[in-house]
Amino acid sequence: MMFHKRANADEAKEFFLRAVRPLDGTEVLTIGDCDGRIAGEDVFADTDVPHYRRAAMDGFAVRAADTMGAGSNSPALLRLGQNVEKGICIWVHTGSPVPDWADAVVMMEDTVVHGDTVEVFFQVHPLKNVGEIGEDIRKGELIIKEGHMLRPCDIAVLASLGIEKIKVIRKPIVAIIPTGEELVPRGSKIPVEGEVYETNGLMTSLYVRKWGGIPRLLDIVTDNPEKIKEAIQRVSGADMIIISGGTSVGKRDYVPAVVESLG
Numbered sequence: 001m002m003f004h005k006r007a008n009a010d011e012a013k014e015f016f017l018r019a020v021r022p023l024d025g026t027e028v029l030t031i032g033d034c035d036g037r038i039a040g041e042d043v044f045a046d047t048d049v050p051h052y053r054r055a056a057m058d059g060f061a062v063r064a065a066d067t068m069g070a071g072s073n074s075p076a077l078l079r080l081g082q083n084v085e086k087g088i089c090i091w092v093h094t095g096s097p098v099p100d101w102a103d104a105v106v107m108m109e110d111t112v113v114h115g116d117t118v119e120v121f122f123q124v125h126p127l128k129n130v131g132e133i134g135e136d137i138r139k140g141e142l143i144i145k146e147g148h149m150l151r152p153c154d155i156a157v158l159a160s161l162g163i164e165k166i167k168v169i170r171k172p173i174v175a176i177i178p179t180g181e182e183l184v185p186r187g188s189k190i191p192v193e194g195e196v197y198e199t200n201g202l203m204t205s206l207y208v209r210k211w212g213g214i215p216r217l218l219d220i221v222t223d224n225p226e227k228i229k230e231a232i233q234r235v236s237g238a239d240m241i242i243i244s245g246g247t248s249v250g251k252r253d254y255v256p257a258v259v260e261s262l263g
Contacts, residue, residue, distance in 0.1 A: 023239060025170040031158045034150045036212055040167040043144035048134035049160050053100075055092040057129040060111060060118055061102035062089045064126045075112070075119035089118055098130050105129035137161065174208045175216045175235035176201050179228060179245040179255065183220045200244040213240075225254040232262060 007015065026040035055061065062078060066087055070076035078089040084101045092098060092105060103126045110122035137143065143157055144150070150168070158166060178201035184191045185198060198220055205215035216238060221231045228243075235241055243255050 020240075023169050023172055026167045027170050028165050028167050030165050031155050031163060034155055034166055034168055035152055037150050037168040037171075038212070039144045039146055039148045039150060040169045042142060042146050043158070043163070043166060045137045045139055045141045045143050045161055047161060048139045049137035050131050050133060050135065053098045053133060054131045055094055055096050055098055055105045055129065056131050057105055057107045058093045059091075059108045059129065060089040060106045060120075061092045061098050062104055062106055062120070062124065063102060064104040064124050064128065067104070067106065067120050067123045070120045070123045072121050075121045076123075078118045078120060080113075080116040080118060089120075103127060103130065172213045172239040173216060173237075174205075174213045174240045174242060175218065175238035176204050176208070177218045177221055177228075177231050177235070177241065177243045179221045179223060179243060181223045183245075185220060204242055204244065223254060225258050228254055228258045229262065232258065 029037065060078070063086070066078060066089075067076045078087050080090065081088045082090065089106070090099065090102070098105065104124040105128065106120050106122065106124055107129065110120060112119040112121070137157070137160070143161070144154060144166070148154070150166075178198050180198075182195050183198040184195045186202075191197060201217050201220075205217040208215040216235060218231055218235065221227050232241060232243075243259075245255070
């Protein structure tokens with residue numbers, strides 16, 4: 001036990017991390033409910049993203065070679081059409097498929113259209129403004145590692161793969177027991193001298209919720225070893241028990257002895 005021993009914040013944190021163990025148990029949630037949750041399994045991509053060659057800009061799908069030498073004073077002249085031949089281009093919008101014969105997309109802003117003739121004022125290189133198959137994610141790639149805290153950007157990646165649900169670690173249940181003869185519940189009465197409103201339990205429960213746990217805040221327990229023991233036993237099924245107060249060396253600081261008696 002670390003009771004009665006002074007410790008700075010770093011020492012206390014190290015002691016705490018040595019004492020805790022990974023949670024057992026998982027649950028399956030829709031990805032929209034997984035922000036801030038901990039992944040309970042590795043997730044691999046079962047498809048490429050994108051799964052087809054797509055335009056990254058609005059403009060014209062072209063052969064890059066057909067734009068060679070194009071500039072503001074000497075535009076390359078291309079024709080709108082569907083035939084697979086030199087000098088042909090087709091209009092595409094962002095996200096639309098790029099035909100196999102085309103290897104680049106010229107931005108709309110770099111062109112002027114006259115009927116079925118397209119003047120191109122900017123030379124493009126192969127793959128310019130084209131998203132290749134698997135450019136973002138490769139099939140079989142590890143996307144989410146077990147134990148990773150899921151962020152909105154991670155969830156967006158899962159959505160891009162069509163994943164609807166994922167296994168996550170269950171939330172820990174954290175019991176908080178505020179102790180002390182001087183504590184008064186909020187709203188019950190105006191504290192007299194020597195009394196204060198209980199705040200630590202409330203603050204701790206809010207932090208537990210903020211960082212992904214399920215808080216169970218108990219009523220105030222007086223400085224009575226039997227009542228403290230009863231409160232601890234009442235929440236013995238919790239993953240963690242936090243006791244506020246009663247841990248020093250005063251005459252009414254019974255928490256260390258009670259905890260040690262419970263093993």
